[in-house]
Amino acid sequence: MSVDAFLALPGAGIAVQAVGSLVAVLLVFVLVRTLDMGSDVRIADEAEARALAEAARCGFDAVDVALDRARIGALLRNHAGEVMLIRRHGARFAARVLSSHAGARLDRGFLTLSTDDPHFGSITLDLGERAQVWAASLRRLGAQA
Numbered sequence: 001m002s003v004d005a006f007l008a009l010p011g012a013g014i015a016v017q018a019v020g021s022l023v024a025v026l027l028v029f030v031l032v033r034t035l036d037m038g039s040d041v042r043i044a045d046e047a048e049a050r051a052l053a054e055a056a057r058c059g060f061d062a063v064d065v066a067l068d069r070a071r072i073g074a075l076l077r078n079h080a081g082e083v084m085l086i087r088r089h090g091a092r093f094a095a096r097v098l099s100s101h102a103g104a105r106l107d108r109g110f111l112t113l114s115t116d117d118p119h120f121g122s123i124t125l126d127l128g129e130r131a132q133v134w135a136a137s138l139r140r141l142g143a144q145a
Contacts, residue, residue: 056095
């Protein structure tokens with residue numbers, strides 16, 4: 001059967017479109033897997049949180065680390081008393097050094113933080129019992145400025 005004869009059959013156009021759509025979906029699937037898009041990215045442990053902080057700002061040597069229970073964010077403090085907030089941003093992580101405690105809100109074991117950067121957004125970290133300790137220590141950030 002020739003191509004012209006096949007295309008003359010009723011429903012042949014729909015079949016070609018369906019096969020083309022299937023091929024396109026499979027190509028998108030392969031691309032997403034290749035680029036590791038859509039994966040569930042989490043901070044594995046304190047060592048990874050320290051590495052992320054060092055990558056965000058060279059020389060940020062964290063002495064205290066608090067990981068969110070879901071491992072989607074972390075708070076780190078260095079020797080100078082600076083506090084860095086790391087949060088998941090898509091399939092990567094973003095970090096900002098907090099300049100004040102103005103964007104901090106405590107609700108039991110949850111600490112909600114926002115920065116001066118409107119593009120960074122806010123994040124609620126589940127720090128459990130450590131949330132109160134970190135919230136209290138963040139009050140010192142305004143006094144340092």
